[in-house]
Amino acid sequence: MSAAPVWSVDPRTGNPREQVAVEATAEEVDRAVRAAHAVRDALADRTGRAAFLRTAAELLEESGEHIVEAADAETALGPARLTGELARTAAQLRAFAEVVDEGAYLDVHIDHQDGSRTPPWPDLRRYKIPLGVVAVYAASNFPLAFSVPGGDTASALAAGCPVVVKAHPDHPATSELCASVLRRAAARTGLPEDVLTLVHGFDAGVELIRHPLVSAAGFTGSVRGGRALFDAAAARPVPIPFHGELGSLNPVVVTGAAAAERAGEIGAGLGGSMTLGAGQFCTKPGFVLVPEGAAGDQLLKTLTETVSSTGSGVLLDHRMRDAFVTGVRERAALPDVGAPVTPGAGGEHTVSAGFLTVPAARLTAEGPHDALLEECFGPVTVIARYASVDEIAAVLARLPGNLTATLQTAAEDADPDAARLLAALTPLAGRILVNGWPTGVAVAPAQHHGGPYPATTSTSTSVGATAIERWLRPVTYQSTPEALLPPELREDNPLGLPRRVDGRRA
Amino acid sequence: MSAAPVWSVDPRTGNPREQVAVEATAEEVDRAVRAAHAVRDALADRTGRAAFLRTAAELLEESGEHIVEAADAETALGPARLTGELARTAAQLRAFAEVVDEGAYLDVHIDHQDGSRTPPWPDLRRYKIPLGVVAVYAASNFPLAFSVPGGDTASALAAGCPVVVKAHPDHPATSELCASVLRRAAARTGLPEDVLTLVHGFDAGVELIRHPLVSAAGFTGSVRGGRALFDAAAARPVPIPFHGELGSLNPVVVTGAAAAERAGEIGAGLGGSMTLGAGQFCTKPGFVLVPEGAAGDQLLKTLTETVSSTGSGVLLDHRMRDAFVTGVRERAALPDVGAPVTPGAGGEHTVSAGFLTVPAARLTAEGPHDALLEECFGPVTVIARYASVDEIAAVLARLPGNLTATLQTAAEDADPDAARLLAALTPLAGRILVNGWPTGVAVAPAQHHGGPYPATTSTSTSVGATAIERWLRPVTYQSTPEALLPPELREDNPLGLPRRVDGRRA
Structure with a gap:
């Protein structure tokens, strides 16, 4: 049996570039x-x-x-x-x-x-x-x-x-x-x-x-x-x-007060975040709760403009492109689901960005619309329009684990729902953002990139x-003579390590 | 269907004491x-x-x-x-x-x-x-x-x-x-x-x-x-x-120098540790590498005396007693296995402590003697007699994970094999002891009671x-206004918690 070749493939054409290795x-x-x-x-x-x-x-x-x-x-x-x-x-x-x-x-x-x-x-x-x-x-x-x-x-x-x-x-x-x-x-x-x-x-x-x-x-x-x-x-x-x-859906909740205060800014920010890298970020905001009514409509208007002006993109490979095209087609076909900007196939090798809308009431109990609560890799997001904070809570309670969860709220102290919603978002994810977008993960000591399953295992x-x-893994040495101890554990701390001694920081 | 009764049973007689609950x-x-x-x-x-x-x-x-x-x-x-x-x-x-x-x-x-x-x-x-x-x-x-x-x-x-x-x-x-x-x-x-x-x-x-x-x-x-x-x-x-x-075998290695220096002390200490609580500790030393020759013989002599003088004991239940009796009988029947003090059934409800011996050479490759490398719950230990430090290393390399591993060595700096053997024991366990016995687990910040599988999962x-x-589980708040942060994370540290700020201890 001869070794299977490993080809580098150009996703812009689908053509093999060169054989770089064997399996x-x-x-x-x-x-x-x-x-x-x-x-x-x-x-x-x-x-x-x-x-x-x-x-x-x-x-x-x-x-x-x-x-x-x-x-x-x-x-x-x-x-x-x-x-x-x-x-x-x-x-x-x-x-x-x-x-x-x-x-x-x-x-x-x-x-x-x-x-x-x-x-x-x-x-x-x-x-x-x-x-x-x-x-x-x-x-x-x-x-x-x-x-x-x-x-x-x-x-x-x-x-x-x-x-x-x-x-x-x-x-x-x-x-x-x-x-x-x-x-x-x-x-x-x-x-x-x-x-x-x-x-x-x-x-x-x-x-x-x-x-x-x-x-x-x-x-x-x-x-x-x-x-x-x-x-x-x-x-x-x-x-x-x-x-x-x-996998992660990265839910976003836009409060009524936030939408009233800055619908345009939120719509534009969301459009930028969900299409970044052709929507191929693990932290892409894939599900957004937006209020019914005029402010929410305004948000969607800006989102429509932003997403429409995004050029078509090339996904990482053609299998992903196929999965994206099929995934958005199936979701768009569900009852009551709209597509103000239709995501799907662009050219022969590209995809175009878009978003879907659904009444949040469709998502408060098990049903075919649960497909909208599953990650769809690529430049698409789902906007669920809600009628009340209770409806938000009912939908959030049905979400699987996430890497991130985001709250879009109004200026400080002006949002009556902020504290309650933040408390509802915290069990859902490993990183909670307020008035930001989840794409972009800083490499910092306080960072946490993980979350309840299936975000991480x-x-x-x-x-x-x-x-x-x-x-x-930890290992403890008991009653071990100084000469046999690793230097990290010797009494005089030859390596100058931070340590706790007798239960206190030293 | 009526609920199954839960009985408290007296292991000293095998008789039910009282029904205390239902399943x-x-x-x-x-x-x-x-x-x-x-x-x-x-x-x-x-x-x-x-x-x-x-x-x-x-x-x-x-x-x-x-x-x-x-x-x-x-x-x-x-x-x-x-x-x-x-x-x-x-x-x-x-x-x-x-x-x-x-x-x-x-x-x-x-x-x-x-x-x-x-x-x-x-x-x-x-x-x-x-x-x-x-x-x-x-x-x-x-x-x-x-x-x-x-x-x-x-x-x-x-x-x-x-x-x-x-x-x-x-x-x-x-x-x-x-x-x-x-x-x-x-x-x-x-x-x-x-x-x-x-x-x-x-x-x-x-x-x-x-x-x-x-x-x-x-x-x-x-x-x-x-x-x-x-x-x-x-x-x-x-x-x-x-x-x-x-489960854990809790191996012990007695160096040649240690046996030469204090065979009696080690034999008596081992006998005490392996019979403590009728051998029902998860940290019972269940496998001991002892040198061939006179010093090792002397160690076994003291061990024999200690274990022989231990009265019969009652195990936690009769199922365990049966498993113990069967387990030691099967192990004792293996070729080249001796039983200077035969462990097994004591009276109708008790067991008597004992130990088995085997040449370490029997354990350096896969075979029926591998049963001796599996934990046997109860008052028994296995003494493997070794001819060389290389033979110790060959046997240790075949052991599963453990809660503890113990080195019995000679007085400070007098043992040429101590460092090498400690290095060979460390990968095997979560707690490494020198010149101590593993039974008894202190509740202390530096304690580690765990180890490679199957010691812990x-x-x-x-x-x-x-x-x-x-x-x-960790959760990170990103760009969250002070008013929405949990008190643990507020800038002025109202709870006075130890923390790291910008990568440094604060």
Whole structure:
């Protein structure tokens, strides 16, 4: 049997560009994982890891032009967006280098022997150690920031875990380029290149999640694909943590007062956010509760203008284009559903943006309209017109978990419904926005990019400093002589780590 | 169909003592979960929760004598041990009250708007909120500390989550008593009693893990039972975190130098630890690598004396007694396995302690002797005699995950093998001990009671302050006006919480 070729495809034409690799066989996946496992001790040194991450950022920027060109050719996301994504990806690698340097993530706790406790305390010293080889499943829609050199990889390497990345088929050439940059960065900082390897192919992805030496996995993609891998991770003889980001509707509630105050601004902002990157953001506002009446009508008027003036766009691949066209057609055909700007097929290879409307009353109980409460990947959003705050609450109570939930409210203290609605939105998502738009995810310590299922399959985040927690486990040393303790846990704190001693910050 | 009765049984005779309850039907489980869910907001106030936990500790101590008597009657663990367990359980409730008061567990992060970042930061504020109703599956072997008023319950209530406990059939009367104490404590602190409810029955436990309003589960028990519930939690339409503590061999390595230095002390210490509580501790040292030769022989001589002088014991129930008797008989029948003190049936209702020996060489490759590497609940341990440090390493590499791993080494700096062996033990467990015994788990911030599967099904702990993390998820507020922010996240820090601001401790 000859190896299946992996082609880079131009989504603007549907034509293959070049063969960039072959799919990995089960033996090749096994070799990649074993090679990663074999070099795990090389990542034990924090200083070396931080240097590696910074060098990776540098080399990524050095090859920036070349990478952006390749990524644009196979994703059609455009050079401007991709240049920004590359800068973000490099900044993210550097942010994790800082996390490693500071060492707070090690979560050092020291409790001295204390016979007065119930029961008595022996000397106990805890910190966190890396889990082992991490499998990273790259995203389609962020060929850099959520793919080979992205947040899952950066946080896993920062934690001291070697990584095997399963490339996304929408950008294999970019993946190869980025993997070679990361491997070069490893070599330049004196680390073995196998701290990161890349494999291609659907079957390779399945082999990877089942491999006994894989200790954890990160995933960004669809609910269907992510759930299948989550199930495989849970079904292993030794189950492993599966941190998947699967799908999100990202509801927005526009209060009556907000619509009355700034219908035009909200309509224009929504139009910009939902069509950004051809609607292919995991944080696209896909469901918006807008009041019935004149102010809401005005909002829709501006939205109509904004969306109508958006040119047609190219989705990441033709399968997605087909799914989008079918998805919006089915939704638009439901009773009482309108399409002020009809989303759907543009040219032979493009799609055009649009939005659908529905009375919120159609969504307060189970029925065929529940399709409108499922994410539709691409430049479309659903506007549900509501008659009362109680109706908003009834619809929100039926929503699945989300990455984000947004409240559009009136100027400070002027909105009687704001507090109640914010309280209703909080259980629905991991990030709550007021008077902003969810597209755009800052890489910051206070960031949380995750949320109730199916937004994510765990309670952790894939963006921001705390993403490192996913790849660590605590270990406590009891009554261990100083000479045998890891330096992180020694009494005199030779590494100058932040720590808690006897239950207090020290 | 009439409700199935729940009997309290005396393990010293096998006779039923009294009917204490009936098994919960699916409808009753549903009612319990809905009632818990309905009162979740009552737990939102931290001051109220801390008062509740302290009152629960007080009332538990007030009813101590009565509870210990009931627990002894249905577990045969003895008043001394149970009195200690009650004190530990009360101290644990108070320790979580302190955790709630301090508020570090909220993990507050505030990042101010900063346009100089790549990409720019909006104002982001994160803390942790409770997940919702938690299902707690009580343990057989700790009727208090890992059951109704135990660590899972205490940490979940501390996190602000209502709890539905599934009682263990080995101590239903104790469970009823403790549940009533906790409900009384709730009422006395002005909280609804339904913040904690108790259900009985195997089927009720299955209903509970499948209930859509259950958000997470804690479990302490067998690998078989725990894995079944873990699988059910993962297979739900909306999977939930399942924090299970399932099984552990708790390996011990005695170096040649240690045996030469203090064979007698180690033999006696091991005998005491493995027979403690009739060998029914999850941290019982169940597998010990002892050097061949005279020093190792001397160790076994002391072990023989210690174990022989241990009286027969009563296990928690007759099913366990049968499993123990069968388990040790099958293991003892393997080729090359010796039994210097034969474990097995004592009297009609008791078991006698013992230990088995095997050459470590029998365990370096897959085979029938692998049964010796599986936990056998009860007063038995397996001594593997090794010829070299390489042989130790070969056996350790084949062990499953553990709660603890112990190194018995010689006096400081005198043991050439200590560092290498400690490094080989660390990947195997969540708590590493040097020259101690693993039975006895201090309730301390630096404690970690967990470990690689099957020790636990997650990377978290069920003992110590960080156990609270299991029942929380982060939520970030973006660009939210001060008036709409929860007090925990307001700029002027009205609650005086520890927090990180712009990436630094504040």
